[in-house]
Amino acid sequence: MAAATHSTAIGSGRQLRALTAPAVIFTVVMIAFPFAYTVWLSVHNVAIGSPTRFNGGANYVALATSDPVFWQSVRVTLVLFAVSLVLQLGAGTWIAMLLYRAKRLPGALRSLLISPFIMPPVVVGMMWLVILDPSIGAANFLLEKIGLPPSLWLASPQWVIPTVALIDTWQWTPYVALIVLGGLQSLPPNVFEAAQIDGTSRWRTFWRITLPMLGPTLVTAAILRSVDLLRFFDIIYITTQGGPGDASTTLNIYGFRQGFEFFELGYAAAIMVSLSAIVLGAVLTMMRARRHFIY
Amino acid sequence: MSEKWVDRLSHLQLAMVALVVLAPVAWMVLSSFKPSSEVTAYPPKLLFSATLDNYRQLFSTTPFARYALNSFLVSAGSTLIGLLLGVPAAFAVSWSRITWPATVTLMARMAPGTLFLLPWYLLFSKLDLIGSAWALILTHAVITMPIVIWVLLPFYDSVPRSIFEAAQVDGCAPLRILMRIALPLVMPGLTVASILAFVYSWNYFQFALVLSNSDSKTLVAAAFNFIGEGATFWGALMAAATLIALPPLLLAFAVQRRLVSGLSIGAVKG
Amino acid sequence: MASISFDRVVKRFGDVTVVPELSLEIPDGEFIVFVGPSGCGKTTLLRMIAGLERIDAGTVRIGDEIVNEVPPARRNIAMVFQDYALYPHMSVRQNLSFGLENQKLPSAEIDRRVAQVAAMLQIEPYLDRRPKALSGGQRQRVAMGRAMVRQPRAFLFDEPLSNLDAKLRVDVRGEIKKLFHELRTTTVFVTHDQVEAMTMADRIVVLQKGVIQQVGTPAEVYNRPANLFVAGFIGTPTMNFIPLKRSGAQWRWGERLLELPQHADASTTGTGAVLGLRPEHWAVTPDAEQAFPMKVEITEPLGSDTFVFGEIEGQRIVARVGADVPVVPGDLLPLRADLERAHLFDTATGETLLRAASSRP
Numbered sequence: 001m002a003a004a005t006h007s008t009a010i011g012s013g014r015q016l017r018a019l020t021a022p023a024v025i026f027t028v029v030m031i032a033f034p035f036a037y038t039v040w041l042s043v044h045n046v047a048i049g050s051p052t053r054f055n056g057g058a059n060y061v062a063l064a065t066s067d068p069v070f071w072q073s074v075r076v077t078l079v080l081f082a083v084s085l086v087l088q089l090g091a092g093t094w095i096a097m098l099l100y101r102a103k104r105l106p107g108a109l110r111s112l113l114i115s116p117f118i119m120p121p122v123v124v125g126m127m128w129l130v131i132l133d134p135s136i137g138a139a140n141f142l143l144e145k146i147g148l149p150p151s152l153w154l155a156s157p158q159w160v161i162p163t164v165a166l167i168d169t170w171q172w173t174p175y176v177a178l179i180v181l182g183g184l185q186s187l188p189p190n191v192f193e194a195a196q197i198d199g200t201s202r203w204r205t206f207w208r209i210t211l212p213m214l215g216p217t218l219v220t221a222a223i224l225r226s227v228d229l230l231r232f233f234d235i236i237y238i239t240t241q242g243g244p245g246d247a248s249t250t251l252n253i254y255g256f257r258q259g260f261e262f263f264e265l266g267y268a269a270a271i272m273v274s275l276s277a278i279v280l281g282a283v284l285t286m287m288r289a290r291r292h293f294i295y
Numbered sequence: 296m297s298e299k300w301v302d303r304l305s306h307l308q309l310a311m312v313a314l315v316v317l318a319p320v321a322w323m324v325l326s327s328f329k330p331s332s333e334v335t336a337y338p339p340k341l342l343f344s345a346t347l348d349n350y351r352q353l354f355s356t357t358p359f360a361r362y363a364l365n366s367f368l369v370s371a372g373s374t375l376i377g378l379l380l381g382v383p384a385a386f387a388v389s390w391s392r393i394t395w396p397a398t399v400t401l402m403a404r405m406a407p408g409t410l411f412l413l414p415w416y417l418l419f420s421k422l423d424l425i426g427s428a429w430a431l432i433l434t435h436a437v438i439t440m441p442i443v444i445w446v447l448l449p450f451y452d453s454v455p456r457s458i459f460e461a462a463q464v465d466g467c468a469p470l471r472i473l474m475r476i477a478l479p480l481v482m483p484g485l486t487v488a489s490i491l492a493f494v495y496s497w498n499y500f501q502f503a504l505v506l507s508n509s510d511s512k513t514l515v516a517a518a519f520n521f522i523g524e525g526a527t528f529w530g531a532l533m534a535a536a537t538l539i540a541l542p543p544l545l546l547a548f549a550v551q552r553r554l555v556s557g558l559s560i561g562a563v564k565g
Numbered sequence: 566m567a568s569i570s571f572d573r574v575v576k577r578f579g580d581v582t583v584v585p586e587l588s589l590e591i592p593d594g595e596f597i598v599f600v601g602p603s604g605c606g607k608t609t610l611l612r613m614i615a616g617l618e619r620i621d622a623g624t625v626r627i628g629d630e631i632v633n634e635v636p637p638a639r640r641n642i643a644m645v646f647q648d649y650a651l652y653p654h655m656s657v658r659q660n661l662s663f664g665l666e667n668q669k670l671p672s673a674e675i676d677r678r679v680a681q682v683a684a685m686l687q688i689e690p691y692l693d694r695r696p697k698a699l700s701g702g703q704r705q706r707v708a709m710g711r712a713m714v715r716q717p718r719a720f721l722f723d724e725p726l727s728n729l730d731a732k733l734r735v736d737v738r739g740e741i742k743k744l745f746h747e748l749r750t751t752t753v754f755v756t757h758d759q760v761e762a763m764t765m766a767d768r769i770v771v772l773q774k775g776v777i778q779q780v781g782t783p784a785e786v787y788n789r790p791a792n793l794f795v796a797g798f799i800g801t802p803t804m805n806f807i808p809l810k811r812s813g814a815q816w817r818w819g820e821r822l823l824e825l826p827q828h829a830d831a832s833t834t835g836t837g838a839v840l841g842l843r844p845e846h847w848a849v850t851p852d853a854e855q856a857f858p859m860k861v862e863i864t865e866p867l868g869s870d871t872f873v874f875g876e877i878e879g880q881r882i883v884a885r886v887g888a889d890v891p892v893v894p895g896d897l898l899p900l901r902a903d904l905e906r907a908h909l910f911d912t913a914t915g916e917t918l919l920r921a922a923s924s925r926p
């Protein structure tokens with residue numbers, strides 16, 4: 001007889017709850033209360049020197065109607081998110097297939113693969129800043145070598161978003177690859193054996209069997225990456241601070257700037273609440289989508 | 296195509312991937328050993344005369360050592376708090392119907408850091424704690440606690456419930472069951488959780504930007520200042536980058552096998 | 566050492582009532598076995614004694630103490646789990662001493678008890694090994710040792726033999742009985758195997774769907790089953806059940822009229838009753854007139870006896886005959902029924918219609 005998954009013994013409920021008490025207190029003080037406070041801030045005018053005044057949804061209205069930078073940052077966020085996600089899922093799946101074929105993953109390769117996303121994003125930014133320097137960086141050198149014109153990379157208003165997407169892809173594709181690899185390894189081998197016996201080509205097997213069966217895993221990887229991509233901050237702050245101009249200002253950067261450079265705390269709060277809503281919406285949508293893939 | 300050729304092609308592609316991953320990192324490390332004039336030389340030089348000048352410059356013109364100490368303090372402190380809070384909480388979640396920590400963990404991971412930073416900034420300035428180690432340690436614990444819970448939960452879940460019940464019948468209260476039975480059995484998970492928590496805390500940038508002062512800045516926050524110093528500082532910048540990346544990388548390499556398998560399994564469970 | 570009692574105990578899981586008002590007295594020092602098909606509630610009852618399940622109504626007593634709200638750690642009982650639940654990271658010795666450390670006994674006393682129990686169970690050679698280095702049988706003994714070393718008021722066994730192979734099961738059964746006779750501690754033993762129940766119990770509690778069907782000694786439960794369920798559950802091969810139809814003042818099986826056993830009182834039933842006859846109550850008879858001829862389908866020669874499966878009057882019957890009886894499938898075997906040993910059951914209620922000291926608790 002299998003024991004219940006939760007303790008059914010007399011008196012244990014109370015004692016187990018006590019074990020969560022420190023975490024509860026911490027969560028309330030450091031997470032729940034500040035969260036509520038930010039929401040409260042978002043409906044007030046907050047200025048140093050003058051009293052805080054309740055303003056209803058005025059901040060939100062201002063964001064939506066009279067703030068072009070807000071909409072610019074929404075655009076930047078979503079474009080960056082979409083481009084990065086597609087690149088990472090695609091490249092990640094490709095690499096996962098390679099790793100799957102290789103069967104054994106030597107420790108050295110494994111260490112190499114985790115390096116990009118274990119490194120501090122700040123270091124990644126510093127690293128690429130030097131490589132992508134328009135005048136003396138190695139990237140333009142390589143471009144020149146293969147006959148292409150040099151690029152401004154991070155200094156170009158048109159190319160900064162794709163460049164940042166590339167940097168993030170470099171950093172996080174191995175992560176996606178490892179997750180997809182896990183999904184591949186959990187697929188039942190006899191389905192593929194049946195396909196082989198049926199004479200299915202390798203190409204067809206991938207597109208009609210492997211990829212569909214990887215659906216839930218891919219959505220999981222997408223959810224995990226989306227949560228970080230929509231809140232993009234570190235690399236941009238280190239390399240361009242949102243520039244040139246506002247070309248790479250994501251919502252997170254915009255909110256941070258409003259809060260800690262201009263000290264418009266109420267306005268910044270409204271931006272952050274909006275961003276949280278977007279992230280929540282995206283995650284919930286993807287989780288619902290995943291149910292369609294579970295077979 | 297025959298099997299052998301497909302295999303060879305795969306290995307070739309993997310080699311290319313490895314190169315793409317390795318090249319920028321290698322470039323950064325190599326540049327840190329280049330004399331300052333060669334770092335900014337164009338066309339970029341592959342061969343150079345190695346020197347420790349950049350490192351010397353880094354340590355002599357910036358309080359790098361102090362920043363490093365701050366980073367260690369904050370990361371170790373927040374990891375410790377994360378463990379103190381998360382280890383019992385994850386155990387309770389695993390063995391009871393308490394599910395709120397899992398939901399909170401999820402939500403904390405979804406909200407942008409700035410959202411909490413605004414009220415924290417107000418709170419800590421009012422308490423005059425801006426620049427204190429505690430401000431950073433406590434806020435970083437908000438990062439580490441969910442990681443500890445998220446990593447440990449499947450480990451606790453894998454212990455058969457009957458072992459806990461046997462300990463109950465044997466006369467143990469849940470705390471003792473946690474300390475004497477559950478914890479020894481999830482030791483590998485504890486190692487991974489600690490290391491992952493430390494790495495995430497070390498890498499976390501935003502909170503230190505706002506809540507620290509020049510004395511208590513962490514390495515990653517201070518790096519921002521290094522960049523502003525201009526192209527002549529680039530050699531030292533690369534040296535700084537190399538050193539800042541070293542602790543997380545070394546720690547992660549130590550547990551890379553478990554880390555990777557945890558990633559793969561976590562994916563399947565979603 | 567203590568008695569255990571259930572007084573109108575009710576247990577629900579959500580909307581489902583798995584135990585609807587059960588009462589039972591277990592006297593101090595008794596080896597009682599809960600037996601029944603899976604889902605009958607036997608393990609739930611055991612866990613309620615241990616404190617691992619809450620009690621929705623009624624009281625459970627250990628000794629004189631009502632233990633409804635007492636946590637398992639304070640009940641001073643010991644339990645052997647089906648999967649043994651040994652602490653995998655501790656040596657056998659540590660597994661044995663762990664529970665005693667909780668009681669804060671002096672280490673000299675702990676060592677003494679561990680040594681004593683290890684000797685009794687012959688696990689001394691393994692004291693410093695980890696559970697994963699032990700065989701199933703050895704682990705089972707360590708699990709028992711962990712229970713014994715606590716010197717509890719009562720032992721609770723949750724199907725401890727079901728993970729052992731057949732031969733080992735028989736050996737361990739005997740060892741448990743022997744140990745019990747030495748220790749004389751109240752023991753509640755749960756199993757789905759009626760052979761284990763019959764061989765080990767002082768008394769058996771037959772359960773179905775959370776309701777006690779019968780409580781009695783193995784002999785009582787075997788020879789005087791209180792209802793159809795108990796009669797069919799205890800004894801292997803299963804008792805033969807033959808539906809009878811009333812024919813005036815007599816009963817009829819197909820075309821044959823039967824003389825019912827003297828102590829059967831069928832006056833209260835309607836037109837149907839069920840005759841129960843164990844396989845050993847058939848015998849080969851030379852009297853072709855009286856006999857029920859069986860169309861033999863299968864024979865199972867066991868060496869000491871032979872079980873014969875076949876058809877009598879269109880009904881599937883199993884009979885036990887001597888090993889020296891020459892019988893092959895296809896034969897027509899003349900059998901005589903010992904109706905004096907037969908049972909009679911009410912078709913509607915399943916209750917026994919035999920007049921005699923009732924076996925219900």
